[in-house]
Every structure is written in C-alpha cells, then in structure tokens.
Amino acid sequence: HEQLVESGGGLVQPGGSLRLSCTVSGFTSDFHVISWFRQAPGKEREGVTCTSRSDGTTYYADSVKGRFTISSDNDKNTVYLEMNSLKPEDTAVYYCAIMVHFGCSWVLEYDLWGQGTQVTVSA
Numbered sequence: 001h002e003q004l005v006e007s008g009g010g011l012v013q014p015g016g017s018l019r020l021s022c023t024v025s026g027f028t029s030d031f032h033v034i035s036w037f038r039q040a041p042g043k044e045r046e047g048v049t050c051t052s053r054s055d056g057t058t059y060y061a062d063s064v065k066g067r068f069t070i071s072s073d074n075d076k077n078t079v080y081l082e083m084n085s086l087k088p089e090d091t092a093v094y095y096c097a098i099m100v101h102f103g104c105s106w107v108l109e110y111d112l113w114g115q116g117t118q119v120t121v122s123a
Contacts, residue, residue, distance in 0.1 A: 003112070014088060024112075031100050034096065036096050038092035040092040091121050092119060
C-alpha cells in the first residue's frame with residue numbers, strides 16, 4: 001500500500017518552531033523528487049521545498065528561505081521539514097509529495113501525496 005504520512009503539525013506562537021515529518025512507504029518505483037507544499041485557507045497551493053534525490057539539492061520558496069530546512073533519514077524513508085521563526089502567514093495545511101520524474105518542479109504532476117498536516121501560527 002503506497003502512502004506518504006505526514007506528522008508534526010500543530011499550534012505554535014509566532015517566532016516558534018515546528019518539525020514536520022514525511023514517511024514514504026510501499027512505493028515500489030524509484031522516486032526522484034520529494035517536495036513540501038502548503039495551502040492556506042482561500043489560497044492556492046504553493047510549493048515550499050523541492051528536493052532532488054539524485055544530487056541532494058533542495059530548493060526553497062523565497063518566503064521560507066533562511067527559516068525552513070530539509071533533512072532526511074534514509075533508513076527510515078523519512079524527510080523532515082524544520083520550520084523556524086514561524087510567522088502567522090505560514091499557517092496552512094502542509095503536504096509532502098513525491099515524483100518519479102527527474103528534476104525539481106512544483107508545477108509537474110506528482111505521483112503520490114500525503115494527507116496533510118495542519119500548521120497554525122498564532123499568538
């Protein structure tokens with residue numbers, strides 16, 4: 001059973017930190033890209049990070065550069081999104097997704113999505 005499972009969301013005060021996890025299981029094809037997206041209420045989904053597994057390069061949206069960091073534990077098939085200096089505008093449902101296609105992109109069709117985890121930044 002192919003699935004991505006996100007966890008780690010919650011309520012945090014502005015300036016605080018959270019770490020999201022995305023665990024890949026049951027995906028029988030090699031995937032070459034793993035990304036985080038987010039969708040705030042009333043807004044379109046936007047790409048947050050994109051990691052190319054072939055060379056380990058991660059791209060960050062301008063809005064999160066310097067505050068968000070990607071890391072991974074290959075033994076656990078898990079990718080982590082460390083979010084620091086959180087702002088109210090980071091409030092959204094965060095999704096991870098994987099793609100078989102080579103090369104990072106937030107506009108191509110992804111092959112598998114997680115169910116999402118809510119992040120709320122509020123005082």
